[in-house]
Amino acid sequence: MKTHYLLIFGLLLSVLAFGQFGCAPIGFGRESQAQIIGSDFSLNPEAPPSIVEPNTEFQVMATIENYGDVNTNGVFCVYDTIDDSYGGITDAIHHCEPVLIAGATEENGKIFPAKKVIIFPSPNSAFSYTNIQNQPANIIATWTYDYSTKSQPLICVCDPSKQSIVPCSSSESVYGHVRAPLDVVRVEKNLFRVSENQVRLKVKIHLKKQIAGTLLLPGAISKYNQDPKNKVWLRQVSFAKDILTCKTLNGNAESGVIEVGETEKVLSCQGLISVNRVVTHPLNIWLDYSVEIKKIYPLKIETIE
Numbered sequence: 001m002k003t004h005y006l007l008i009f010g011l012l013l014s015v016l017a018f019g020q021f022g023c024a025p026i027g028f029g030r031e032s033q034a035q036i037i038g039s040d041f042s043l044n045p046e047a048p049p050s051i052v053e054p055n056t057e058f059q060v061m062a063t064i065e066n067y068g069d070v071n072t073n074g075v076f077c078v079y080d081t082i083d084d085s086y087g088g089i090t091d092a093i094h095h096c097e098p099v100l101i102a103g104a105t106e107e108n109g110k111i112f113p114a115k116k117v118i119i120f121p122s123p124n125s126a127f128s129y130t131n132i133q134n135q136p137a138n139i140i141a142t143w144t145y146d147y148s149t150k151s152q153p154l155i156c157v158c159d160p161s162k163q164s165i166v167p168c169s170s171s172e173s174v175y176g177h178v179r180a181p182l183d184v185v186r187v188e189k190n191l192f193r194v195s196e197n198q199v200r201l202k203v204k205i206h207l208k209k210q211i212a213g214t215l216l217l218p219g220a221i222s223k224y225n226q227d228p229k230n231k232v233w234l235r236q237v238s239f240a241k242d243i244l245t246c247k248t249l250n251g252n253a254e255s256g257v258i259e260v261g262e263t264e265k266v267l268s269c270q271g272l273i274s275v276n277r278v279v280t281h282p283l284n285i286w287l288d289y290s291v292e293i294k295k296i297y298p299l300k301i302e303t304i305e
Contacts, residue, residue, distance in 0.1 A: 036113075037210050038181040039066045039101070041076070041143045043297055047119075048139060051300050057126035060089070064143060065113040066101045068179070074099050074145025074290075078120050080299070081140070086132040089139065095120050099145075135301045144292045146218055148235075149207075151176035151184035152282035157201055157239065157273050160191045168278045176283070181211045181291050182232060185264065187283060197276045201239060205267040205285060207260060213293040215260055220290040232289035234258050237269045240281040244271035258287075 047061035066072045077096040080089040089095055102114040121127060153176030160170035170191040176184040188204040209215060217228035234255055237244045246269035248256030258267060273279075 036065075036067050037179050038068055038147055038291055039064065039072050039074070039143065039145050040293065041065065041141065041295070043139070043141060043295075048297070048299060050298065051302060051304060052129060053303050054129050054132060054301060057128045059126050060120040060139065060141075062118045062120070062141060062143075064099060064101055064116045064118065066115075067104050067111060067113045068147065069106075070103045070148075072101050072103070072145050072147065074101075074143060076118055076141070076143050078139060078141045081138045082129065082132070082135065082301070086135075087127065087129045088137075089120070089127055093121075129301050132301055133303065137299045137301060139297045139299050140294065141297065142292060142294045144216070144220055144290055146288070146290050147181055148289075149178060149180040149182045149184065149285070149287040151178045151285040153184070153187050153285075154280055155187070155189050155203075155239070155283050156278055156280040157191060157199060157275050158278040159199060159275065160193050166278045168280075174283075176285065181209065181213070182215060182260065182287060182289065183208050183210045184285055187285075189283075194272060197274055199273050199275055200270060201242075201244070201273050202268070202270040203237070203244070203283065205237070205269065207265040207267060207287075209260060209262065211291065211293075213291050216290040216292055217257065218288045218290050220292065228290070230261050231257050231259050232287050234267070235286040235288050236284065237267075237286070238284045239271065239273060240279070242271050242273050244269040 041062055041064045044061040048058045052058050060078050062076060075096050076099050078089055082088045084090040084092055097118050101116045104111050104113045153174040155174055156168035158166050158168040163170050173186050173188050175186050178184060185206040185208045190202045192200040194200050214229055215232055217231050218233055220228045234246060234248060236255060237246055243254050245252045245254055246267055248258050250256045
């Protein structure tokens with residue numbers, strides 16, 4: 001029986017050797033490309049190969065990279081489109097692996113993603129197809145991981161009736177870009193006088209998805225949440241010690257579920273702020289979610305002459 005174990009072992013040694021002796025630190029990959037945000041993955045072109053012969057063992061080797069600056073927790077899964085009666089990556093055994101990957105490192109202004117390699121079904125075993133010939137198929141891989149958007153654009157708050165004599169506008173737009181799957185494009189601020197020492201702060205937070213994957217509620221990894229797609233969890237929007245209420249799917253609340261999509265989402269929030277002078281603080285915006293990336297790899301099962 002043919003096997004790809006030696007090939008996989010050699011590929012794995014190459015990956016480890018690059019991390020140890022190459023330009024990047026141990027366990028880290030090449031310099032980040034500007035357009036890559038969050039985490040991503042790829043399958044090795046030789047594992048699986050594009051053509052698999054019947055009764056020939058093969059493995060699936062995935063490389064996951066994290067371009068974010070914090071540790072990322074997730075689950076990586078693989079499956080195929082062939083009926084289990086012919087073997088292969090069977091549905092009867094759930095081929096998923098929990099993954100904890102370190103955050104990227106920055107050196108001289110360059111970002112080096114952390115890297116982790118996973119082999120399915122395991123380094124010491126393999127898949128194979130039986131009793132099947134000349135059959136196209138797909139191997140489908142998914143990487144679902146937790147992430148947070150934390151943006152802190154600076155805004156000033158003052159009595160709007162005094163804006164002509166203080167350096168703080170009652171209406172302005174600020175930008176709070178972050179390198180995250182869900183970006184804070186900009187924040188529109190408006191101030192309204194309520195009393196001598198109190199103003200109402202209203203903000204419109206413009207959110208935009210920056211990746212090709214799907215955003216899910218943070219419980220998606222454990223399947224805790226039902227219907228999680230295109231929804232994220234608003235943990236908090238605050239100015240100094242004051243927590244703002246926002247329009248969520250559950251009504252006006254300090255935290256809750258908000259719906260996002262492919263187009264820009266505007267989140268409206270407001271709160272009463274006590275102030276007797278110009279105060280400048282970060283507007284703390286904190287959103288939690290999961291990201292699902294799915295990729296399809298064509299495969300053909302046939303005998304090579």
